[in-house]
Amino acid sequence: MVLFKKTTDLVKHLHRANDAKNSIGFVPTMGALHQGHLSLIQKSKEETGTTVCSVFINPTQFNNPEDLKKYPVTLEQDIYLLEKSGCDILFLPDIKEIYPDGTDFTKHYELGNLENILEGKYRPGHFQGVCQVMNSLLKIVSPDHLFLGQKDYQQCLVIKKLGTLIKERVVINICPTMRESNGLAMSSRNLRLNDKEKMQASEIFKCLCFMRDNVSKGDVTDLKQAATDTLKQNGFVVDYAEIANAENLSTVITWDGEEKLVLLIAAYLNDVRLIDNLLPASQNFKS
Numbered sequence: 001m002v003l004f005k006k007t008t009d010l011v012k013h014l015h016r017a018n019d020a021k022n023s024i025g026f027v028p029t030m031g032a033l034h035q036g037h038l039s040l041i042q043k044s045k046e047e048t049g050t051t052v053c054s055v056f057i058n059p060t061q062f063n064n065p066e067d068l069k070k071y072p073v074t075l076e077q078d079i080y081l082l083e084k085s086g087c088d089i090l091f092l093p094d095i096k097e098i099y100p101d102g103t104d105f106t107k108h109y110e111l112g113n114l115e116n117i118l119e120g121k122y123r124p125g126h127f128q129g130v131c132q133v134m135n136s137l138l139k140i141v142s143p144d145h146l147f148l149g150q151k152d153y154q155q156c157l158v159i160k161k162l163g164t165l166i167k168e169r170v171v172i173n174i175c176p177t178m179r180e181s182n183g184l185a186m187s188s189r190n191l192r193l194n195d196k197e198k199m200q201a202s203e204i205f206k207c208l209c210f211m212r213d214n215v216s217k218g219d220v221t222d223l224k225q226a227a228t229d230t231l232k233q234n235g236f237v238v239d240y241a242e243i244a245n246a247e248n249l250s251t252v253i254t255w256d257g258e259e260k261l262v263l264l265i266a267a268y269l270n271d272v273r274l275i276d277n278l279l280p281a282s283q284n285f286k287s
């Protein structure tokens with residue numbers, strides 16, 4: 001694996017890879033890598049000739065400065081895991097490489113309602129930050145394929161929208177969520193949970209399964225409330241337990257039995273905010 005810290009060096013190297021008619025797969029991350037991230041690397045290796053992974057903790061997407069301060073950093077372990085996974089290139093930029101003109105942006109990405117609902121509502125400015133970093137990274141890496149995790153469902157929709165806004169001709173591949181054996185979605189933030197909390201946190205997946213198994217035609221308000229109540233009884237502070245349209249995330253109140261659904265939860269366990277989602281079995285994420 002080759003490691004680049006400078007954009008200019010990476011770009012030169014990628015030009016050579018492109019000349020060799022190698023398609024480029026890109027896996028952007030914020031580090032503290034786990035099996036979920038590595039599954040994206042694996043997928044990229046299967047689909048493309050050169051796999052680039054970036055590790056960059058993007059300050060502009062953190063609406064809560066405490067969350068940024070506490071974000072786990074495990075760089076040595078990340079490099080070891082990437083090397084072992086067969087990743088070809090690690091891009092490890094500092095902030096000036098990603099934001100050469102600073103982070104006082106005037107550009108606003110028109111994300112429509114996606115920006116105001118669910119994660120957008122509870123994390124104001126978050127998706128503008130995601131677009132800023134992805135715009136910069138996509139311009140630098142210029143990948144043929146981008147690999148993202150369904151774990152961050154709304155982020156996947158936002159990045160798809162960004163792709164159309166900035167006219168990037170990149171194929172977006174959405175990969176399934178990797179879970180611990182108790183169902184807990186793998187996440188870098190899980191490093192901030194102790195063993196007892198990790199067990200407790202698996203309640204999120206159980207509540208998603210409960211909504212999936214009990215959703216039926218008609219009013220779904222009581223089902224969402226039941227999931228919210230269960231989470232609260234298990235010690236969570238709940239931002240949302242939502243049933244939404246899988247394509248645009250608009251809230252579903254009365255289900256007609258046909259509309260494609262996604263079930264989403266965001267909740268705090270102590271001061272750690274966790275998110276997860278589930279698509280009913282017959283529905284696959286359309287990339």
Ligand code: AMP
Nearest residue numbers: 029030031036148149151152177178186
């Ligand atoms: P992050 O480092 O949290 O910004 O995540 C980098 C990429 O890994 C994003 O596309 C995430 O959706 C994806 N990812 C995070 N957790 C998982 C998981 N448990 N399974 C699959 N992909 C994941």
